[in-house]
Amino acid sequence: MSVVNRPCHAQVPVYGHAVIRRPRLHAALTAAVAPGTPCTAVLLNAPVGSGKTMLLADWVTETVAAPGAPVIAWLTARESDNDRGAFVASLLAALRSLGDCAVSDALRDLPDADDEVPGAVAERLGDVGTPVRIVIDDVHLLHDTAALDALGAFLRSAPPTVGAVLAGRFEPPLALHRMRVDGRVREIPPNELAFTEPEAAQLFAGHGLELDDGDLAALAARTQGWAVGLRLAAITLARHPDPATMIADFTGDTRIVADYLVGEVLTRLDPDVREFVVETAIPDAYTVELAETLTGNPCSGRIVDVLERENFLVERVPGRTGWFRYHPLLREYLRAELGRLGHRAVAGLEQLAAGWFAESGSFHDALEHTLHAGDADAMVRLITDSGLRAVLSGNSAQLLDLIDRSPRRVQNAAGARRVRAAAELARANPTAAESILGPPEPALTGNEALLDAAVRLQLAIQGNGVIAAALATLSARPVGRTGTPELDAYARLQQGVAELHLGRLDRAESHLEAARVTARSAGLFAVKLEAMTGLTVVAAVRCRLSETDRIAGDTATIAERHGLTGLPHVELAAVARAWTGYLRMDGRAALPEVGSSLDLSRLVASPDATIAPTAACVAAILGATPAAQQRDPLADRVQAVLRGPVPRPVAALLCPAALRSLLADGNDGRAVGLVDNAATVLGDCGEVAVMRAMIEMRRGRGDAASRLVAGVVEGRLGCITPIARIEALLLATACAAGRGDDVRARAMLTDALALARPHGLIRPFHDERERIRPLLDRHIGRFGVLDAFAERVRERVPTTAPHPDRLLTARERELLTELPSWRTADQIAADLFVSVNTVKTHLRGIYRKLGVSTRQEAIAAARSCGLL
Numbered sequence: 001m002s003v004v005n006r007p008c009h010a011q012v013p014v015y016g017h018a019v020i021r022r023p024r025l026h027a028a029l030t031a032a033v034a035p036g037t038p039c040t041a042v043l044l045n046a047p048v049g050s051g052k053t054m055l056l057a058d059w060v061t062e063t064v065a066a067p068g069a070p071v072i073a074w075l076t077a078r079e080s081d082n083d084r085g086a087f088v089a090s091l092l093a094a095l096r097s098l099g100d101c102a103v104s105d106a107l108r109d110l111p112d113a114d115d116e117v118p119g120a121v122a123e124r125l126g127d128v129g130t131p132v133r134i135v136i137d138d139v140h141l142l143h144d145t146a147a148l149d150a151l152g153a154f155l156r157s158a159p160p161t162v163g164a165v166l167a168g169r170f171e172p173p174l175a176l177h178r179m180r181v182d183g184r185v186r187e188i189p190p191n192e193l194a195f196t197e198p199e200a201a202q203l204f205a206g207h208g209l210e211l212d213d214g215d216l217a218a219l220a221a222r223t224q225g226w227a228v229g230l231r232l233a234a235i236t237l238a239r240h241p242d243p244a245t246m247i248a249d250f251t252g253d254t255r256i257v258a259d260y261l262v263g264e265v266l267t268r269l270d271p272d273v274r275e276f277v278v279e280t281a282i283p284d285a286y287t288v289e290l291a292e293t294l295t296g297n298p299c300s301g302r303i304v305d306v307l308e309r310e311n312f313l314v315e316r317v318p319g320r321t322g323w324f325r326y327h328p329l330l331r332e333y334l335r336a337e338l339g340r341l342g343h344r345a346v347a348g349l350e351q352l353a354a355g356w357f358a359e360s361g362s363f364h365d366a367l368e369h370t371l372h373a374g375d376a377d378a379m380v381r382l383i384t385d386s387g388l389r390a391v392l393s394g395n396s397a398q399l400l401d402l403i404d405r406s407p408r409r410v411q412n413a414a415g416a417r418r419v420r421a422a423a424e425l426a427r428a429n430p431t432a433a434e435s436i437l438g439p440p441e442p443a444l445t446g447n448e449a450l451l452d453a454a455v456r457l458q459l460a461i462q463g464n465g466v467i468a469a470a471l472a473t474l475s476a477r478p479v480g481r482t483g484t485p486e487l488d489a490y491a492r493l494q495q496g497v498a499e500l501h502l503g504r505l506d507r508a509e510s511h512l513e514a515a516r517v518t519a520r521s522a523g524l525f526a527v528k529l530e531a532m533t534g535l536t537v538v539a540a541v542r543c544r545l546s547e548t549d550r551i552a553g554d555t556a557t558i559a560e561r562h563g564l565t566g567l568p569h570v571e572l573a574a575v576a577r578a579w580t581g582y583l584r585m586d587g588r589a590a591l592p593e594v595g596s597s598l599d600l601s602r603l604v605a606s607p608d609a610t611i612a613p614t615a616a617c618v619a620a621i622l623g624a625t626p627a628a629q630q631r632d633p634l635a636d637r638v639q640a641v642l643r644g645p646v647p648r649p650v651a652a653l654l655c656p657a658a659l660r661s662l663l664a665d666g667n668d669g670r671a672v673g674l675v676d677n678a679a680t681v682l683g684d685c686g687e688v689a690v691m692r693a694m695i696e697m698r699r700g701r702g703d704a705a706s707r708l709v710a711g712v713v714e715g716r717l718g719c720i721t722p723i724a725r726i727e728a729l730l731l732a733t734a735c736a737a738g739r740g741d742d743v744r745a746r747a748m749l750t751d752a753l754a755l756a757r758p759h760g761l762i763r764p765f766h767d768e769r770e771r772i773r774p775l776l777d778r779h780i781g782r783f784g785v786l787d788a789f790a791e792r793v794r795e796r797v798p799t800t801a802p803h804p805d806r807l808l809t810a811r812e813r814e815l816l817t818e819l820p821s822w823r824t825a826d827q828i829a830a831d832l833f834v835s836v837n838t839v840k841t842h843l844r845g846i847y848r849k850l851g852v853s854t855r856q857e858a859i860a861a862a863r864s865c866g867l868l
Contacts (some may be wrong), residue, residue, distance in 0.1 A: 010073070010074060010075060010076075010090075010093055010094040010097050011074065012057050012060050012061065012074045013053055013054075013057045013076075014057070015054065015057070018206040019054055019057070019058045020051075020054070020058075020195075020199060020202050020203050020206070021058065021202070022055055022058070022199060024196075025055055025059070025188070025192065025193070026058070026059050026062060026063075028188055028192070029042065029044075029056075029059050029165065029188070030059075030063065032186040032188075033070070033131075033133055033163055033165070035131060035160075035161070036160075037160070038160060038182065038183045038184050039163060039183070039184055039185065039186045040155060040158040040159075040160065040162065040163035040164070040179070040184045040185075041155050041158075041163060041164055041166060041176065041179060041184060041185045041186070042163070042164070042165045042166070042185075042186045042187075042188065043166050043171055043185065043186070043187045043188070044056070044165060044166065044167040044168075044187075044188050044193075045140075045166075045167070045168055045169065045170055045171050045187075045190065045311055046169070046190035046193045046311055047169060047190065047226075047311045047312065047313050047327075048169055048228075048264050048265060048313075049226060049227055049228030049229070049260070049264065050190065050193045050194075050226065050227050050228075051193060051195075051227030051228075052137070052167045052168075052193065053137055053138075053167065054227075055193070056135050056137065056165065056167055057074075060072050060074065060135060070130060070131035070132060070133050071098060071100050071102075071103060071128070071130055071131070071132045071133070072132075072133045072134070072135065073094045073095050073097075073098050073132075073133070073134040073135070074094060074134070074135050074137070075090060075091060075094040075134060075135065075136045075137070076136075076137045076138055077090075077136055077137065077138045077139050077141045077142055077168075078090075078138075078141065079141055081141070081142060081147060082141075082142060082143055082144035082147050083144060083146065083147060084144070084146035084147055084149070084150050086147070087142070087144075087147040087150050087151065088117050088118060088121075088150055091118070091121065091134070091150075091154070092107060092110065092117075092121065094134065095107060095121070095125075095132075095134065102128045102129065102130065103125065103128055103132065106124040106125060106127060106128050107121065107124060107125075110124075117150075118150045118151070118153040118154040118157070119153045119154065119156075119157035120157075121154060122153075122154050122155075122157040122158040122159070122162050123157055123159070125158075125161075125162045126158070126159035126161055126162050128161075130161075131161045131162070132161065132162050132163075133162075133163050133164065133165065134163075134164050134165075135164070135165045135167065136151075136164055136165070136166050136167070137167045137168070138167070138168055139151075139166045139167060139168040139171075139172055140168030140169045140170050140171075140172060140310070141168070142172050143172065143173075148172055148173060148174055151172075151174065152174045152175055152176070155174070155176070155179065156178075156179065169310060169311045170309055170310040170311045171309075190311060193225075193227070194224060194225030194226065195220070195223075195225040195226075195227060195230055196225065197216055197217065197220050199225075200216060200219065200220050200225070200230050201216055203227075203230050203231065203234060204216070204230075204234050204237075206234075207234040207235070207237070207238045208238065209234060209237055209238060215243075215244075215247050218247055219233050219247060219250065222250060222251075222328055222329070223328070223329060224327060224328060226313075226327060226329070228260060229257070229327075229329050232254075232256050232257050232260060233247075233250055235256065236250065236254065236256055237250075251329065251332040251333075252328070252329035252330055252331065252332030252333030252334070252335075252336070253332055253333055253335075253336040257329055257333065258333050258336070261329070261330060261333050262333075265312070265313060265330065272297070272303075273303055273306075273307070275295070276291070276295050276297060276300065276303050277307075277312075277326075277334060278334050278337055278338060278341075279294050279295045279338075279349060280294055280295065280326075281326060281330075281331050281334030281335055281338060282294060282338070282346075282349045282350060282352075282353050282369070283353050283357075283365065283369070284325060284331075284365075285317050285320070285323045285324060285325040286323065286324055286325075287322050287323055287324070288300050288301045288304055288322070289356075290353070290356050291303075291304065293352050293353075293355075293356045294349055294352055294353060294356075304324060308324070313326055313327035313330045314326050314327075315327075346372075347372075347373045347374060347375075348373075350369045350370070350372040350373035351369070351370070351373045351375060351378075353365075353369040354366045354367075354368075354369035354370040354373060354375075354378070354382075357369060358382065358386075363382070363386045363387070363389065363390045363395075364390065364395060364398050364399070364402070366382060366386075367379065367382050367383065367399075367402050368402060370382055371402060371405060371406055376406070376407050376409050376410050379406055379407075379410045379416075380409075380410055380413040380415060380416055383399075383403065383410070383413075383415065383416045383419050383420075384413070384415030384416065384419065387399060387415075387416070387419030387420075387422075387423075388419055388422060388451065388486050388487060388490060389486045389524070390423075391419065391422045391423045391426050392426075392486055392489065392490060392519075392524050392526060392527050393524065393526060394426075394526045394564075394567070396422075396423035396424075396426040396427050397427070399419070399420075399423050400420065400423050400424070400427075403416065403420055403423075414441070414448075415448065417436050417437060417438065418437070418448075418451050418452055418455055420436050421433040421434075421436045421437040421455050421459070422451075422455050422458070422490075424436060425455065425458045425459060425462060427607065428462065428606070428607040428608040428609065429607070430459055430462040430463035430609075431463075433455070433459050433462075433463075434459055434463060437455060437456065437459065440452070440456070447482050447484060447487060449477060450474070450477040450478070450479065450482060450487060450491060451487060451490075451491075453470070453473045453474040453476075453477055453491075454474055454487075454490055454491040454494050456470050456473070456474075457470040457471055457473070457474045457494045457495070457498055458494050458497075460498075461494070461497055461498055461501060461610075461645060462608075462609060462610070462645055463645070467498050467501050467502060468502060470498070471495065471498040471499070471502070474491060474494065474495060475495065477491075479491045479492060479495065480492060480514060480518070485518055485519075485521060485522035485524075486522055486524060486527075488518050489515050489518040489519040489522055489524055489527050489531075490527065492511050492512075492514045492515035492518060492531075493511075493512070493515040493519075493527060493530060493531055493534070495507075495511040495515075496508050496509075496510075496511035496512035496514075496515055496531065496534050497512075497534060497647075499511060500512075500534060500537065500538060500647045500649065501645070501647045501648060502648070503647075503648045503649050503720060505538050505541065505542060505649065508534070508538055509535065509538050512531045512532075512534040512535050512538065513531070513535065515527065515528075515530075515531040515534075516528050516531040516532055516535070519531060525558065525562045525564060526564060526567060528558070529555055529558060529559055529564060529567060529569055529570055529573075530567075530569045532551055532554065532555045532558070532573065533555060533569040533570065533572050533573040533576075535551050536548055536551045536552045536555060536572075536573045536576045536577075537572075537576060537647070537650065539551060539576075540576045540579055540580065540653070541647075541649040541650060541652075541653055541720075541721055542721070542722060543583070543721065543722045543723050543759050543761060544759060545580040545583060545584055545759045545760055545761070546759070546760070548576055548577065548579075548580045549577055549580050551573070552573040552574060552576050552577035552580075553577070555570055555573040556570065556573065556574060566602075568602075568603060568606050568608060568611050569611075571602065571603050571615075572603065572611055572614070572615065575603065575614075575615055575618050575619075578618070578622060579618060579622070582621070582622055582763060582853075582854070583723070583759075583761055583762070583763045584760050584761070584762055584763070585762040585763055585766060585796050585853050603615035604616045604619060609644045609645050610644065610645050610646055610647070612640075612644075613637065613640035613641045613643075613644045613646060614641060614646055614650060614654070616637045616640065617634070617637045617638050617640070617641050617654050617658060618654065620634040620637050620658070620661070620856070621634070621654070621657050621658060621661055621854075621856070622854060622856075633667075633670065634658055634661055634662060634665075634667075635658075635662060635667065635670035635671075635673070635674055637658075638654060638655060638658040638674055639674070639677060641654055641655075642655070642677050642678060642680075642681045648681070648682065648720065649720050649721060651678070651681060651682065652682055652685065652687045652719075652720035652721050652724070653720075653721050653723070655674065655678045655682070655687060655691060656687055656690055656691055656694070656723075656724065656727060658674065659671055659674055659675065659691050659694055660694065660767055661856055661860075662674065663694065663695075663698055664856075664857065664860035664861075665856075665859075665860050666860075668695075668698065671695065671698075672695060674691075675688070675691045675692055675695060678691060682720065684717070685717070685718060685719060685720050685724075686711075686712040686717050686718060686719030686720070686724040686725060686728060687719060687720055687721065687724045689708050689709055689711060689712055689717055689728065690708075690709060690712065690724050690727045690728050690731065692708050693705040693706075693708040693709045693728070693731050694731070696708060697731065697734065697735075702734070702735045702738045702739070703735070705731055705735055706731075706732060706735035706736075709728040709729075709731050709732050709735075710732075712724065712725055712728035713725075713728055713729060713732050713748070722755065722759075723761065723764060725755060726752050726755050726756050726761060726764045727764050727767075729748050729749075729751050729752035729755070730748070730749070730752050730764055730765065730767075730768045730772060731768070732744075732748045733745050733748040733749045733752065733768070733771070733772065733775065734768055734771035734772070736748060737771055737774075737775060738771070742778075745775055746775065746779055746782075749772065749775055749776075749779070750783060750786065752764070752765070753783060753786045753789055753790055753793070754786060756789070756793075757786060757789040762792070762793055762796045762797075765793045765796070765797050766796060766797050766853070769797045769798060769851070772797060773794070773797050773798070776790060776793065776794045776797065777794070780794060798851030808845075808846065808849060809842075809845070811842055812842050812845055812846050812849075813867070814832070815828065815832070815839065815842045815843065815846065816846055816858070816862055816867060818831075818832075819855055819858055819859050819862070820859055825839045825840055825843070843855075846858055850862065
């Protein structure tokens with residue numbers, strides 16, 4: 001059937017412009033009132049201007065035009081309906097004016113004023129034979145108890161074929177609790193009425209406007225999909241000579257928006273509530289407690305409840321229990337209205353907000369409001385007292401932004417400069433930090449002197465300064481006894497990192513553990529994780545692989561718990577964990593092939609001059625080079641490690657492994673250059689001797705290699721890392737075997753096994769496999785307590801491989817040609833039209849048959865065999 005034109009409040013509204021079709025909401029309404037559902041009341045409550053009436057009018061028009069449609073009446077509630085008799089009369093008039101004979105017959109002889117009429121109306125409509133629905137718009141205008149009782153009686157008496165759609169700014173006080181329990185009430189929440197971007201695009205198109213995706217997204221975000229906000233934007237945009245400027249300037253203070261907000265939203269508020277709304281627009285969001293502080297109104301909680309219940313343009317902040325915020329356009333208008341109160345009044349409110357946030361521990365908000373209040377002295381105090389904690393909590397960018405916007409007097413204050421320098425160092429920007437910090441101030445005392453010394457030590461670490469001198473200055477201060485946990489944690493962390501750089505691992509471990517414990521007690525989880533990463537590196541340098549694995553695993557777990565997985569130090573701990581897999585040869589080093597989620601590309605691109613070169617070098621050694629770095633030769637990456645502020649023990653750990661990779665690739669010239677540079681940086685140590693011996697072995701000079709490692713083997717030349725002594729012993733083993741001295745070769749091999757067994761180190765034996773495997777075969781069973789470990793090594797150390805033509809399948813040979821491209825397993829699988837698992841299976845077969853464990857080694861082995 002069709003809807004008959006009816007006068008006044010019983011008529012479905014007709015619009016003079018194109019109506020925005022919203023199929024998703026039409027479907028929700030249709031499903032709610034579909035035959036067979038128990039629902040007899042659909043509630044559509046949303047703030048003013050949300051498009052409720054237009055949506056329902058369009059839905060009614062569409063629905064009644066369909067075959068087998070229900071009978072739908074329309075009633076727009078008015079203030080005059082706040083009387084039982086008047087409401088019942090309006091309800092009957094809307095139903096009788098439908099022009100439907102069955103409905104008219106059912107309602108014949110019903111008196112308008114009888115108390116039983118509402119229930120009787122519902123019951124009689126149930127006998128019509130066709131579903132009957134009535135839309136009651138502006139239902140929030142009903143407040144008379146008797147009128148509401150009449151509506152409630154109609155809803156409660158309605159059979160399944162009769163129901164109502166109630167639309168308004170808020171739900172009137174109807175007793176619907178029993179109906180809700182029975183499943184007879186459906187609600188379409190306010191957020192569902194927000195326009196999606198495609199719906200907004202349709203609205204703008206109706207005004208002859210076509211916006212690009214960026215402009216559309218900007219307006220959708222500014223209006224939060226509020227229907228009237230979008231339409232006002234479209235009207236303004238259609239008239240504006242410069243659309244881009246209009247979009248940027250479209251705010252709640254725009255004339256057309258302000259007029260609407262005043263006329264439709266604010267003038268309806270009582271004066272005390274309007275004052276409350278204006279004053280609580282000072283912060284981005286507020287709690288009842290903050291509202292009481294700002295307004296001095298002890299009834300703030302009641303006012304917030306009323307505003308929320310009546311669907312004022314206020315919402316709860318997602319994820320922040322007890323916090324409320326106004327619609328962006330409304331808040332922008334309220335801020336403009338605040339400005340008309342005068343500077344002093346606004347500054348007073350800003351100071352109240354700043355004080356409340358400071359007491360609540362919300363440093364960033366406190367500083368923001370202090371800046372708005374124009375209180376420079378308070379800003380300096382706040383930055384000096386709480387700025388370091390903000391830095392250590394990962395909020396350096398926000399802090400620097402606020403300081404950059406502050407008066408010069410604030411920026412130049414000594415306490416603020418130290419905190420600002422710490423913030424720049426947290427962003428790995430030592431140049432800016434040094435400029436801000438200025439020369440040392442000898443007159444400093446107490447915590448100021450300690451913070452200054454800690455910042456200067458971090459600057460020395462990041463900026464290739466004199467670490468030992470800066471560390472001595474800090475260590476002369478009462479670190480750990482300041483009474484300020486964040487300062488103690490920060491200072492301990494810098495001491496630990498400095499000691500690691502200097503190679504004093506026991507001291508580094510002690511300070512880093514103290515930093516971890518202090519940071520944990522202070523709730524500084526980012527500092528705790530950085531300290532744990534330092535402990536992971538210490539364990540890795542010492543080749544304590546189980547300890548490295550454990551601490552790195554704990555770091556990942558804690559980071560996941562606190563949402564800090566993206567911190568560079570957390571990812572660096574994961575790199576250290578992969579390194580243990582490389583040394584143990586347990587398969588966890590081959591990151592691209594096993595589909596690790598470790599984002600090496602982000603680490604390699606890090607501005608941190610310690611993390612970036614370390615990650616790049618490890619990635620190359622493990623065969624996990626990010627695509628953006630694949631053209632960087634390994635030699636360049638390890639040179640960056642030697643040049644940059646990378647801890648000396650880390651450089652000592654990586655250089656021999658990098659050298660082996662260069663030699664495996666036939667890059668002898670770069671290998672010699674690496675040894676010379678390593679000798680300059682690392683000094684006279686076992687690692688350099690081992691690297692020189694590798695070069696001599698490459699040249700076939702076994703005697704020269706033996707002489708180079710003799711000092712390490714005999715204990716006259718110390719090593720920075722334990723693995724270097726194992727490598728020296730294995731080189732000595734190979735030299736002795738080459739001379740035919742089987743007794744000495746076995747003795748050196750036994751010593752190497754004894755050093756490697758506690759940590760499960762397999763890699764050094766694999767690297768010398770051509771010379772070591774025959775000895776293992778010959779002497780297995782004669783190593784005493786080391787026999788079990790020797791057998792493990794023997795299983796992982798391959799014999800000399802037959803020519804790959806007799807080993808690799810056709811598919812494996814095809815896949816082998818893809819390895820130098822450094823494309824991922826996913827990309828290779830897509831090109832070969834096979835699954836990723838199939839690619840990984842073939843890769844494992846290639847590695848096993850070539851006697852290697854990483855992609856880089858596979859490439860080198862294939863080239864040496866003439867397959868690439």
